[in-house]
Amino acid sequence: MKNYAPTIPVCQLDENNYFVGMTTADLDPLESNGHYLIPRLCIQAEQPESKKGFIAQWTGDNWQYIEDHRGETVYSKETGEVVAINEPGILPAIVTTMPCPDIYHQWSEKANNWVEKADAAQLRLQNKRNTAGTLSRMQMLSQLEISLGKNKQALVEAAENAMSGIELIKIRNYILETQSFALENELWWNFLTNILQIQQDNVFEMWAEARTI
Known part of the structure; x- marks a missing residue:
């Protein structure tokens, strides 16, 4: 009578027939012809090569x-955000293995890379303004008087000489009444850069200096 091995190696698959690993099949104790009890989702085959x-x-x-x-x-x-790959297969055309450098870049199929957005400089400036924080009334007005020699009244006069209508009313009220100044405020930013003609880099320098007051 032929002797059979008590177990044999078999390949275990998942529901999509992908190789999971090796396991064993037991010899059927009720048969005497070498029949093995192959577990579900398993096949008798050579173990695949690892690639x-x-x-x-x-x-x-x-x-x-x-x-x-x-x-x-x-x-x-x-979007540049991380995408989870849950299934085997080639990478979808909508993803890349290269991380996006920052929010100022966008994907270019032509360059097959991330490239700066056309308005990157504007976006950087806006982000810098938005994250500059606020200054108290005393800090802002004191810094402008130190840097430009203009007190509160001189600031109002500068606005009146260059502006009119509702914009003038808004900026005059801002100068006379606001308790905190913010560069993200479009009206105030335009007043500093267009009316007072302070260079953008100098605005941020003054802003930083004002924090020490």
Whole structure:
């Protein structure tokens, strides 16, 4: 009587026939002809070759190798955000393995890379203004008097000489009444850069100096 091994190695698959690993099948104790109890989702086949970046899939006759990017960090070409890859296969055309440098870049298919947006300089300036914080009334007016020699009244006169209508009323009230100044305020930014003609870089320098007052 032929002796059979108590177990044999078999390949374990998932629901999509992707190779999971090796396991064993037990000899059927009720048969005497070498029949083995093959576990569900397992096949008798040679263990597939291990290939970096690929996963083996059983076709029914042999192994085919599918790109496998699960676990890799990829980024949306539209938003630059990290995208999770949950299934084997080639990478979707809407993602890239290159991280977006910052919010001032966008993906270019032509360059196959991230390129600066056309309005990057404007966006950087706006972000710098938005994150500059606020200054108290005393800090702002004192700094303008130190830097430009203009007190509160001189600031109002400068506005009256260059502006009119509702814009003049708004900026005059801002100068006379506001308790905190912010560069993200479009009216105040335009007053500093257009009416008082302070260079943008100098505005930020003055802003930083005013914090020490």
